Amino acid sequence: METEPAVQDRMQAKKEVRRIKNLPTVPGIVAKISRIVENPETSVAEVGRLIAQDQVLSAKVLRMANSAFFGMSRKISSISQALVILGFEVVKGLVLTSSVFDMIQKSMAGLWEHSIGCAAASGVIAAHLGRDDAEEILVAGLLHDLGKVVLALNLPEEMRRVRERVAADDIRFYEAEGLVLDFDHAEIGQWLAEHWNLPESLAEPMRLHHRPEKAVLKPEWTAIVHVADIIVRAKGFGHAGDDIVPPLSPRAWEILGLRKTDFLPILEKLDPKLASLRDLTALN
Amino acid sequence: MAKRIAVDKARPGQILAEEITRQDGVLLAGRASEITEGLIRMLGRMNIDTVVIEEAERRTREDILGEWQAELERIGRAFRRAADSPELGALRKTLIFLSEQERDKALASLELSEPAEGGEGAAAAGEGAAARAAGAGATPGPGQTSGGGAGSAADPRPDARGKPGARRPKAAGKDR
Structure with a gap:
């Protein structure tokens, strides 16, 4: 029996999925932190000491902590101070981001800038909506496209085909993924999040930032990252694989209670942050 | 810069x-x-x-206008598949509005920093610049209905009032 092209494609895609099971291992420091935090006796100071042992990593974390993301009026000069001021979840997120910074930079030109732009926009939108978890949502914005990083580094040939399709058909990156692969960067992001034991609050935006209406755990988080992604692409800050503004999910718009007049104050707050974040494009 | x-x-x-x-x-x-x-x-x-x-600001008027044109084109390209979304339309208009503001600020600051012959000349150059900039960029903020941007708020600079030959500049976008 001759296999039809569609069946052949699916067989090929299954092979690709198996290859991608060689996901990058979670950065050692993140695994260590997760372990010691399981013990309820662990103090914030101990976590701080653990992170501070890696000077290069700590420097990156501090640069991010002192960047325009958080707009702190006083300089954060130590990991323990960062833990006190920004909280454990945020610092853990910054540690994770700093650990994968090199990977992100290597994967796709402009993706790091897009990620920090999306983080800044997520923070601004969350603050504009009066939320007190703006910093944590900002971390979700930082990590939302990690699936693309894995695609670029683990499946370079597939990445090349996707990018060729984007150029040839003038379509969006995730549309090209849908045509060329049997999965997309959102799914890869989910696999990575599972592999790294990331909390569902971070995995959900990674998985659903293009389909925010499907989010169930923290729909507002995913909705904010979704809108932030749109805004950052509209501004042309960084590059995420195509230069087309994605469709805006009506459900996300509704969940957040945004109005068209909100764009102006959001962009006015965002612009100066993006200007000073240009300096964060080299994290060393 | x-x-x-x-x-x-x-x-x-x-x-x-x-x-x-x-x-x-x-x-x-x-x-x-x-x-x-x-x-x-x-x-x-x-x-x-x-x-x-x-770095000392060295952009010319042509540079500023050229950059603004390029930004308009970039915005147009970015939104090329967003035609049927009113919300994205609002985002696009907001970006255009902000790019006009940037342009006008840069143009005004260019004119204000250009050498003029004596104090009166400088004040007139400043007003002229603001008037030209205001004229060029007096589009009201997107989504604003009442209290729109092109209001006629009085110019706070003392020598802007009643100087012979000087036009009173509109304060574009001042009372958004």
């Missing part, structure tokens, strides 16, 4: 646009401090390759 340059191109007297920190976070030189021979030597010893300095 800030510009990143190689340390070996840095010259004493240049002003830092961003602070310089060591790898472990220790501050070496603060933002807005002046670069000295000693600092350049120290940075070289520490394997710090680049610094960000303040």
Whole structure:
């Protein structure tokens, strides 16, 4: 029996999925932190000491902590101070981001800038909506496209085909993924999040930032990252694989209670942050 | 305008646009401090390759307008598949509005920094610039209905009132 092209494609895609099971291992420091935090006796100071042992990593974390993301009026000069001021979840997120910074930079030109732009926009939108978890949502914005990083580094040939399709058909990156692969960067992001034991609050935006209406755990988080992604692409800050503004999910718009007049104050707050974040494009 | 340059191109007297920190976070030189021979030597010893300095604004009117045109084109391309979304339409209009503001600020600051013959000339040049800029950019903020941007708020500068031959500038976008 001759296999039809569609069946052949699916067989090929299954092979690709198996290859991608060689996901990058979670950065050692993140695994260590997760372990010691399981013990309820662990103090914030101990976590701080653990992170501070890696000077290069700590420097990156501090640069991010002192960047325009958080707009702190006083300089954060130590990991323990960062833990006190920004909280454990945020610092853990910054540690994770700093650990994968090199990977992100290597994967796709402009993706790091897009990620920090999306983080800044997520923070601004969350603050504009009066939320007190703006910093944590900002971390979700930082990590939302990690699936693309894995695609670029683990499946370079597939990445090349996707990018060729984007150029040839003038379509969006995730549309090209849908045509060329049997999965997309959102799914890869989910696999990575599972592999790294990331909390569902971070995995959900990674998985659903293009389909925010499907989010169930923290729909507002995913909705904010979704809108932030749109805004950052509209501004042309960084590059995420195509230069087309994605469709805006009506459900996300509704969940957040945004109005068209909100764009102006959001962009006015965002612009100066993006200007000073240009300096964060080299994290060393 | 800030510009990143190689340390070996840095010259004493240049002003830092961003602070310089060591790898472990220790501050070496603060933002807005002046670069000295000693600092350049120290940075070289520490394997710090680049610094960000303040560069004198040298854009011409053509540069500013050209950049604005390019930004409009970029926005048009970015939104090429967003035709049927009123919310994305609002985002697009907001970006266009902000780009016009940027353009007008840059144009006004260009004219204000251009040398003029004496005080009166400078004031007239300033008003003329603001008037031209206001005329060019007096589109009301998107989504604003009442209290729109092109209001006629009185200009706060004392010599803008009643000077012969000087037009009163509209304060574009002032009372958004």
